[in-house]
Amino acid sequence: MFHRDSIFRLCASICAVALLSTVCQAFDSPKSGSNEPENVARLNRLGEASQADSRLSDAKEKYERALEINRKLAHPIDMEMAISLNNLGTIAEKRGQYGDAESLLRQSYAILEKLKAQDDPIFGQLISNLALSIQNQGRYSEARLLYNQAFSIIRRSSGENSNPFALALTNAGLLSYETGHFEEALAKNHRALKIQNALGAAASLDKAVTLNNLGLAYFQLGRFSDAENAFRQSLAMRTKLLSRIDSEAIETVNNLAVLERRSGRTSAAEQDTERALRLAEKELGPVHPLIATLLNTMGLIAASQNDFRQATGFYERAQAIWLKTVGPDHPKYAATLSNLAAVRSKQGHHKEAQHGYEQALQIDSARYGPDHPQIATDLSNIAAQLYFQKHDEAAIELYRRAEEIQEKHLGPESVDVARTLHNLAVAQLRAKDFDGAERSYRRAIPIFQKAESHENATLSHWLSEYASVLRHQKHFSEAEQADVQAVRIQVRTAIEGQEKGVMPSAFVSAQPST
Numbered sequence: 001m002f003h004r005d006s007i008f009r010l011c012a013s014i015c016a017v018a019l020l021s022t023v024c025q026a027f028d029s030p031k032s033g034s035n036e037p038e039n040v041a042r043l044n045r046l047g048e049a050s051q052a053d054s055r056l057s058d059a060k061e062k063y064e065r066a067l068e069i070n071r072k073l074a075h076p077i078d079m080e081m082a083i084s085l086n087n088l089g090t091i092a093e094k095r096g097q098y099g100d101a102e103s104l105l106r107q108s109y110a111i112l113e114k115l116k117a118q119d120d121p122i123f124g125q126l127i128s129n130l131a132l133s134i135q136n137q138g139r140y141s142e143a144r145l146l147y148n149q150a151f152s153i154i155r156r157s158s159g160e161n162s163n164p165f166a167l168a169l170t171n172a173g174l175l176s177y178e179t180g181h182f183e184e185a186l187a188k189n190h191r192a193l194k195i196q197n198a199l200g201a202a203a204s205l206d207k208a209v210t211l212n213n214l215g216l217a218y219f220q221l222g223r224f225s226d227a228e229n230a231f232r233q234s235l236a237m238r239t240k241l242l243s244r245i246d247s248e249a250i251e252t253v254n255n256l257a258v259l260e261r262r263s264g265r266t267s268a269a270e271q272d273t274e275r276a277l278r279l280a281e282k283e284l285g286p287v288h289p290l291i292a293t294l295l296n297t298m299g300l301i302a303a304s305q306n307d308f309r310q311a312t313g314f315y316e317r318a319q320a321i322w323l324k325t326v327g328p329d330h331p332k333y334a335a336t337l338s339n340l341a342a343v344r345s346k347q348g349h350h351k352e353a354q355h356g357y358e359q360a361l362q363i364d365s366a367r368y369g370p371d372h373p374q375i376a377t378d379l380s381n382i383a384a385q386l387y388f389q390k391h392d393e394a395a396i397e398l399y400r401r402a403e404e405i406q407e408k409h410l411g412p413e414s415v416d417v418a419r420t421l422h423n424l425a426v427a428q429l430r431a432k433d434f435d436g437a438e439r440s441y442r443r444a445i446p447i448f449q450k451a452e453s454h455e456n457a458t459l460s461h462w463l464s465e466y467a468s469v470l471r472h473q474k475h476f477s478e479a480e481q482a483d484v485q486a487v488r489i490q491v492r493t494a495i496e497g498q499e500k501g502v503m504p505s506a507f508v509s510a511q512p513s514t
Contacts, residue, residue: 039069040066040069040080041080043062044063044066046062047063047087051087051090056247063091064084064088079115081108082108083122086104086105086125088104089102092104094247098133098136098326102134105130119156121154121162123157124152124154124164128167128168128171128172131143131147131150131171131175135171135174135175138368143175144175147168147172147175150168151165151168160195161195165195166193166196167192169188169192170213172188173185183217183411186218189210189214189217190214193210193211204241205237205238205242208234208237208248212248221410221414227259228259228263231255231259245279247284250276250283250290253273253275253276254272254294256272258297261297266304287321288321288325291321292317292319292322292332296315296336296339299311299313302314303342303343308343308347315339315340316340318336319333319336328363331367337356337359337363338381341354341355341360353385357378358382361382371405371408372405376409376420379402380420383398386398392427396428396433399423402420403424412447413451415448415451418447419448421440422440422441424436424440425441429465438470444462445463457490460486460489463483463485463489464482467480467482
């Protein structure tokens with residue numbers, strides 16, 4: 001069965017007018033109570049400087065003042081009003097207020113449409129932002145059409161080597177990532193990064209966002225070393241430019257912690273997450289989607305240490321925040337449901353766990369449809385609970401469906417495909433389908449060996465299981481080779497564990513892997 005890691009993607013929300021903060025700071029603050037038209041533009045520029053420096057509350061205050069003054073003018077300045085609304089929308093999106101973001105961005109869209117600004121660079125950037133807010137609400141087909149429109153406008157107005165084009169690529173890369181097309185996401189982020197590298201310092205903060213999202217794609221493709229390198233580059237770049245840890249840097253810290261946990265570096269993951277949570281609570285308050293994300297990660301870490309009481313506490317706190325911020329029909333809420341179900345499963349409450357996983361599947365299916373890697377994960381989780389309840393045929397059917405989805409989206413060499421094939425083999429073995437089990441092990445083991453960076457205890461267990469199947473099939477020579485390889489890995493792992501002061505784990509019988 002699989003836990004749901006709360007790995008966080010950053011949104012490349014684009015300000016309508018891109019100005020360097022040093023230029024913006026050259027404006028004097030408008031006098032209190034002034035309603036002169038020039039003060040509207042001045043407030044918007046100052047807001048953009050604050051937003052570029054990740055001081056979102058300060059930026060929001062300035063945009064709202066600009067909007068208030070503008071609306072009181074005898075002749076409101078439509079372009080500045082569109083800019084204020086767009087930038088308020090990007091702030092709402094960053095804070096997880098996706099419905100509010102869409103409303104603000106649509107108001108900006110209506111003004112620019114009235115101004116017949118369809119070929120203005122601002123319009124293309126606005127459409128990319130609107131696509132992102134719609135994407136965050138799970139309306140992927142609608143978002144994809146808007147990204148295509150944004151690319152067309154930005155290509156004509158700014159060119160393909162501009163930062164607006166790079167940011168639209170980063171946003172569209174998120175859509176590819178969230179719909180399970182990880183290689184496509186990787187390509188879009190690489191292309192965006194190439195543009196931003198050529199632009200130099202002018203695109204540095206945006207490059208940090210692209211690097212984070214590049215790391216996400218690497219992570220999903222099992223390229224953990226590349227993912228960690230991208231996350232660390234993003235974090236170093238952002239903290240150097242801002243001289244502090246802001247909310248987007250905290251998201252990257254969370255991603256790094258998820259990777260560390262997945263790589264077995266539990267202590268480092270725990271330290272990073274606790275630090276990030278303290279910073280997030282100070283900057284964002286106690287009820288924010290990012291707080292829930294970090295609590296979910298802390299639950300995963302506690303569960304990996306078999307502290308189920310603490311893990312449940314973290315998940316339940318996260319669950320309460322998700323309900324207040326994104327509602328009960330969001331995949332983030334489903335992720336925490338899945339992780340609570342994983343705790344119930346480890347405690348032996350398999351019917352209860354199955355119910356939790358089925359709730360998550362229902363939410364994810366409504367958001368993603370039937371053909372998405374997350375659906376494969378949900379199916380695998382349910383299959384594991386069916387296996388534990390000795391419903392082998394039902395488990396086998398779900399594992400097969402999960403593997404087909406994973407192979408289609410992640411490729412036949414994915415480690416997730418290998419793990420699902422192994423679980424399928426275990427279920428087939430108990431159902432006495434020895435031919436099927438042998439075929440599944442033959443596929444799973446080479447994929448796992450190739451995908452993992454080193455031989456480990458998991459591979460040793462799989463080889464031992466495979467050897468028993470081969471003996472049943474009277475393939476004694478192959479069985480002996482598998483056993484020898486398994487024992488060699490066990491001995492080396494035990495020696496390495498003693499050198500590190502870690503006791504080797506006891507051999508466990510075949511069961512679905514986590």
